[in-house]
Amino acid sequence: MKIDYNKNNGLVPAIIQDATTLNVLMMGYMNEEALNKTLESKLVTFFSRTKQRLWTKGEDSGNSLNLVDIKLDCDGDTLLIKVNPNGPTCHKGTDTCWAEDNNQDYSFLSKLESIISDRKQNASDDTSYVASLFSEGINKIAQKVGEEAVEVVIEAKDNNDDLFLNESADLLFHYLILLQAKGFNINNVMSILEQRNTK
Known part of the structure; x- marks a missing residue:
């Protein structure tokens, strides 16, 4: 250089x-x-x-x-x-010198996860679709992921790209809900993918 x-x-x-x-x-x-x-x-x-x-x-x-x-x-x-x-970077003990958490940001996905998390925490007072799923429990959420996955497979075999992408969005959305219902988030999944990539 x-x-x-x-x-x-x-x-x-x-x-x-x-x-x-x-x-x-x-x-x-x-x-x-x-x-x-x-x-x-x-x-x-x-x-x-x-x-x-x-x-x-x-x-x-x-x-x-x-x-x-x-x-x-x-x-x-x-x-x-x-x-x-290796640990926090700032001498004041924070992850960054701007006092921000050093978390992976997946742009809109991270924002969506934040909304899902908020609705999970306020499920008893919230009338949203997401809150209703959390109120119904893990079995209902897992069932919805299964249904959306089947719909993605069906649309993948046809030639309507718009339907395929919309069903894919539904699957991803419900999967993010399932992750949080199990106490995880997209970072946990990405960490496993990154570990696999180094093997």
Whole structure:
């Protein structure tokens, strides 16, 4: 990498991103020596402007950042470093330096899961379809998933793409409900898929 260290007194910003969740965890600074140590040790090392020395993240707390990948931006003066964090990243004990949880975000699916969770917790006071399913119990929810799965199979054998996609959406929706009825969420399933991918 051809890094321009001249713009900021020998330092370049290093944006730290979780390699799995893609959440930004923190931002620090590196000089050439810090980058070389990071590449050699596979543990992210910064140049501390406060301490005026190299500082490997986690050297006191144990909450290290295990290097996965490093990319240089188009101007050659900022690093994007993907890591697997070992514990919370912020010195204040939070997952990120913005006090956000480092959870996987599946965009609209995550929002939908949040709505389902809220309706599960308020099932006794909620008149929604989702709340009614939770009120009827696990057997009814599992039955609905089975029914939707059969409808997906039927539509897959026909040529109506619109019906197939709508039935697929129904299946996924009811499956998310079933996961929460069992005390799980989509992250639990994704973790298993990721583990299988590494075998």
